[in-house]
Amino acid sequence: MKEEHQESKRKFFELGIKFGLLATAGTVLASKVLDDGKTSSGVVELMSTDGTILHVPASEVKEVSLKPEGYNPRVGFPGKKFVMVVDLAKCKNALKCQNACNKGHYITGDNAWLKVYKMQESEKTSPFFMPTQCQHCDKPPCVKVCPVDATFKRQDGIVLIDNERCIGCRFCMAACPYSVRVFNWDEPDQPKEIQDKEYTPDYCGTPSVKGTVDKCDFCPHQIVKGELPFCVKACPNDTFAFGDANEDTVTNGSGQSFKLSKLLKDRAGHRLMEGLGTEPSVYYLPPVENIGDYEEGLKNFTEFESVHKETKS
Amino acid sequence: MKSYDKLVQDLAPKEFGKKGKIWIGFLLFVIFAALIAYSQQIRKGLSITHLNDYVLWGVYISNFVFFVAISLVGSLVTAILRLSGAKWSTPLTRISEVIAVAAIIMAGLTIIIDMGRPERIYNIFLHGRLQSPIIWDVLVISTYLFISLMLLFFHCFPILRF
Numbered sequence: 001m002k003e004e005h006q007e008s009k010r011k012f013f014e015l016g017i018k019f020g021l022l023a024t025a026g027t028v029l030a031s032k033v034l035d036d037g038k039t040s041s042g043v044v045e046l047m048s049t050d051g052t053i054l055h056v057p058a059s060e061v062k063e064v065s066l067k068p069e070g071y072n073p074r075v076g077f078p079g080k081k082f083v084m085v086v087d088l089a090k091c092k093n094a095l096k097c098q099n100a101c102n103k104g105h106y107i108t109g110d111n112a113w114l115k116v117y118k119m120q121e122s123e124k125t126s127p128f129f130m131p132t133q134c135q136h137c138d139k140p141p142c143v144k145v146c147p148v149d150a151t152f153k154r155q156d157g158i159v160l161i162d163n164e165r166c167i168g169c170r171f172c173m174a175a176c177p178y179s180v181r182v183f184n185w186d187e188p189d190q191p192k193e194i195q196d197k198e199y200t201p202d203y204c205g206t207p208s209v210k211g212t213v214d215k216c217d218f219c220p221h222q223i224v225k226g227e228l229p230f231c232v233k234a235c236p237n238d239t240f241a242f243g244d245a246n247e248d249t250v251t252n253g254s255g256q257s258f259k260l261s262k263l264l265k266d267r268a269g270h271r272l273m274e275g276l277g278t279e280p281s282v283y284y285l286p287p288v289e290n291i292g293d294y295e296e297g298l299k300n301f302t303e304f305e306s307v308h309k310e311t312k313s
Numbered sequence: 314m315k316s317y318d319k320l321v322q323d324l325a326p327k328e329f330g331k332k333g334k335i336w337i338g339f340l341l342f343v344i345f346a347a348l349i350a351y352s353q354q355i356r357k358g359l360s361i362t363h364l365n366d367y368v369l370w371g372v373y374i375s376n377f378v379f380f381v382a383i384s385l386v387g388s389l390v391t392a393i394l395r396l397s398g399a400k401w402s403t404p405l406t407r408i409s410e411v412i413a414v415a416a417i418i419m420a421g422l423t424i425i426i427d428m429g430r431p432e433r434i435y436n437i438f439l440h441g442r443l444q445s446p447i448i449w450d451v452l453v454i455s456t457y458l459f460i461s462l463m464l465l466f467f468h469c470f471p472i473l474r475f
């Protein structure tokens with residue numbers, strides 16, 4: 001009787017200790033898993049916009065999503081001001097930008113959103129190529145004349161079109177001094193899966209709507225994915241650089257980053273038709289010491305037919 | 314006094330003869346053909362008008378300005394003849410005011426024909442913005458149409474007065 005009692009007592013203690021150990025281990029493990037990232041004592045190195053390296057405890061670093069809860073395509077991404085820099089010295093008229101844009105936005109009309117013009121300032125200076133797309137003006141004339149508020153300016157600097165509201169009066173095309181807007185004269189001949197996509201102004205041209213206006217959308221659909229716009233990525237000569245003016249940085253296709261203000265100052269950056277007061281978001285660097293052979297680029301040049309159409313048999 | 318009687322005789326409504334019927338038939342044919350053409354434009358898109366040409370892109374708009382001008386001239390003729398107070402001119406004022414009303418209706422229709430998406434015209438009233446000159450057009454034309462109709466009914470056709 002006494003021995004049995006002793007036995008059960010020992011068993012009780014044994015079990016208790018086992019459970020206790022398990023519970024302690026479990027708590028420690030759970031707290032490790034749950035608090036991961038909060039209590040880790042690592043240090044993250046960050047670079048501020050003026051180039052100084054900052055050490056920030058990893059616990060203080062939080063990833064911020066570009067698309068906040070309740071994102072409205074008419075309002076745009078908070079705290080951003082997107083800009084593009086086009087280095088005219090580097091453009092060889094390879095037209096990779098145009099092809100990538102046409103492909104990415106499923107452009108089926110007659111006119112591409114990105115056009116490359118051949119330019120010559122005067123008889124004595126050398127000719128060069130100039131890619132143009134929507135300049136995303138801070139004071140856009142197209143937005144001012146739209147009768148139904150179908151085209152609008154967002155807080156992140158992008159000018160977009162709501163193709164589900166546009167009445168197709170083409171007044172914005174007449175107002176735009178850069179002639180970058182294109183009209184869908186025909187029923188767009190897009191693939192079936194694109195036509196069935198849900199429409200959003202954020203991804204212009206998917207699907208295109210007959211009888212409305214389209215133009216370069218600065219690729220917010222790519223920015224959300226953390227990628228550069230189609231043209232910037234496709235250019236083999238790093239002609240384009242894209243970035244955020246609030247961060248004062250632009251990045252080109254091969255991943256090099258520049259300080260925007262310094263780049264514009266050093267290379268005498270300017271904007272198109274500055275005298276009109278439209279204040280575009282696209283900056284151009286003058287074509288000094290052109291790297292490309294002008295004659296070579298001329299082979300690709302076409303006055304029209306900026307959208308490659310597959311010949312139907 | 315003899316020449317005055319002759320003037321009134323000349324301006325008085327004439328009998329609607331065979332020539333007039335042929336003319337009206339021809340005009341109805343033109344209207345019918347235009348309706349077919351417009352239905353094609355709705356179905357296939359504005360590209361069949363070839364307005365994407367750099368020269369022709371503004372043809373509809375110049376047509377609009379043309380109709381507005383005709384309408385204004387019609388009202389001007391009415392006004393001058395009314396103000397001069399000549400009794401004999403009543404048939405002329407009727408003709409010019411009817412032309413003015415018809416032309417301003419046509420001008421409004423031309424703008425709708427020019428639009429790529431005419432079925433969304435209600436957006437002008439839902440989301441209209443006063444800073445756009447297109448809205449000014451809408452305001453001016455509707456006001457002008459209203460005034461023209463008032464002129465037509467209350468001055469040119471006294472019979473229709475309430």
